[in-house]
Amino acid sequence: MSSTKFDPLAPAVLRDPYPTYAHYREHDAVHWGEPGEPSSEGTWYIFRFNDVVDVLKDPRFGREVHRIKPQPPPEYPLLADIASKWMFFRDPPEHTRLRGLVSKAFTPRVAERMRTRIAWHADQLLGAAQKKNHFDVIADYARLLPTTIIAEIIGAPAEDCAMFLPWSIALAATLEFRQTDEVRRQGAIAVNELLSYLRALAVQRRAAPREDLLTALLQAEDSGASLSDDEVLATIMLLLTAGNDPTEHLIGNSLLALLQHPTQANWLRANPGAIDTASEELLRYDSSVQATFRYALEDVEIHGRHIAAGQHVAIVFGSALRDTSYCAQPDEINLTRHSGALPYGFGIHFCLGMPLARVIGQVAIERALAMLPNMTLTKQTLEWEDRFAVRGLKSLFVDIS
Numbered sequence: 001m002s003s004t005k006f007d008p009l010a011p012a013v014l015r016d017p018y019p020t021y022a023h024y025r026e027h028d029a030v031h032w033g034e035p036g037e038p039s040s041e042g043t044w045y046i047f048r049f050n051d052v053v054d055v056l057k058d059p060r061f062g063r064e065v066h067r068i069k070p071q072p073p074p075e076y077p078l079l080a081d082i083a084s085k086w087m088f089f090r091d092p093p094e095h096t097r098l099r100g101l102v103s104k105a106f107t108p109r110v111a112e113r114m115r116t117r118i119a120w121h122a123d124q125l126l127g128a129a130q131k132k133n134h135f136d137v138i139a140d141y142a143r144l145l146p147t148t149i150i151a152e153i154i155g156a157p158a159e160d161c162a163m164f165l166p167w168s169i170a171l172a173a174t175l176e177f178r179q180t181d182e183v184r185r186q187g188a189i190a191v192n193e194l195l196s197y198l199r200a201l202a203v204q205r206r207a208a209p210r211e212d213l214l215t216a217l218l219q220a221e222d223s224g225a226s227l228s229d230d231e232v233l234a235t236i237m238l239l240l241t242a243g244n245d246p247t248e249h250l251i252g253n254s255l256l257a258l259l260q261h262p263t264q265a266n267w268l269r270a271n272p273g274a275i276d277t278a279s280e281e282l283l284r285y286d287s288s289v290q291a292t293f294r295y296a297l298e299d300v301e302i303h304g305r306h307i308a309a310g311q312h313v314a315i316v317f318g319s320a321l322r323d324t325s326y327c328a329q330p331d332e333i334n335l336t337r338h339s340g341a342l343p344y345g346f347g348i349h350f351c352l353g354m355p356l357a358r359v360i361g362q363v364a365i366e367r368a369l370a371m372l373p374n375m376t377l378t379k380q381t382l383e384w385e386d387r388f389a390v391r392g393l394k395s396l397f398v399d400i401s
């Protein structure tokens with residue numbers, strides 16, 4: 001058993017978490033480490049692939065800790081109220097009800113229909129980049145593409161898309177493993193502004209329906225489906241909160257891996273038909289979602305470790321994806337292997353947006369390789385976001401001349 005407490009925000013772990021994960025998989029696979037939000041005592045970390053899957057399918061682990069342990073009153077009541085309407089934070093039966101209505105909007109067929117549109121947006125952003133000598137893959141491309149697509153799916157007018165970016169950044173930070181007071185305060189401001197914006201948009205869509213997600217959800221609600229007005233708007237907010245951030249860093253982390261492995265990048269340029277397996281493998285290799293969390297809703301024993309009811313549990317996808325029980329030679333990139341869908345979770349909370357995220361990721365990588373054939377890494381010290389649930393770079397400068 002390892003005596004050092006795992007700290008996911010230690011600088012060495014932020015730079016490269018994989019050797020540390022390997023250590024814990026080997027020596028202390030169910031580990032009592034540094035606390036994550038909102039636990040103040042400690043967090044259990046689950047490092048091995050088989051245990052990750054077992055915990056995710058075990059109903060003794062869930063999200064609604066308030067059912068077994070009284071929680072302090074929320075600091076920001078509106079933020080707490082909206083989050084309580086997110087399927088992400090609910091267990092069945094509420095989870096099933098909230099997810100049921102919106103799941104039809106996120107099928108592979110619906111995502112596939114967006115492919116040409118996504119490529120058009122990608123080409124616009126890359127076209128702007130081509131006019132410069134070098135550009136920041138994160139700020140100029142990876143961050144803008146998913147927000148624009150998701151705002152468009154929701155039904156926001158094109159001229160409003162720019163407003164969605166700061167809202168989605170502020171909200172995504174509230175899902176993080178550890179948060180400062182400032183993060184919560186910014187999250188509360190974003191919820192307030194976004195709710196007012198969406199309420200006004202809902203009035204317009206009721207008066208003049210359009211072919212967009214907001215109209216579809218409002219019409220479903222009007223025809224007696226099981227979501228209330230506020231639940232529809234909260235669900236729309238969740239899509240922005242949960243969707244932009246991991247897709248941004250899917251693009252950023254994948255392009256970084258290709259820039260660091262130019263032979264693989266050149267192979268993919270020559271074999272663009274392999275983009276589906278390639279983008280899945282790049283996500284497995286350095287996943288944007290490193291971890292999620294649950295609470296033990298009753299006492300559970302795993303490998304002789306006693307997890308008490310109410311304790312906080314981090315499920316470390318980033319480690320499971322590098323476990324030899326998940327795939328052979330996990331520290332190597334193999335763009336032709338079928339890497340599986342574990343980066344998108346497992347069980348009832350399995351990523352709702354996976355079909356869309358896959359198409360955005362494939363298009364974003366394929367278009368960047370095609371339009372920027374001479375792209376190389378600029379000399380820089382890579383700086384990773386100070387986060388655990390989502391892993392991504394603050395910036396990624398490349399020369400494209």
Ligand code: HEM
Pocket residue numbers: 087088089099150238239240242243244246247250288289292293343344345346348349350351352353354356357361
């Ligand atoms: C590369 C991009 C993405 C990755 C790696 C990813 C990963 C995940 C994972 C691991 C979960 C499960 C969390 C858990 O079990 O606690 C999840 C849930 C979710 N994702 Fe994604 N996601 C991505 C993109 C998206 C997109 C584009 C959307 C929507 C527009 C989306 C919407 C959601 C929602 C709504 C949930 C909660 C589902 C539930 O609680 O039932 N995600 N995602």
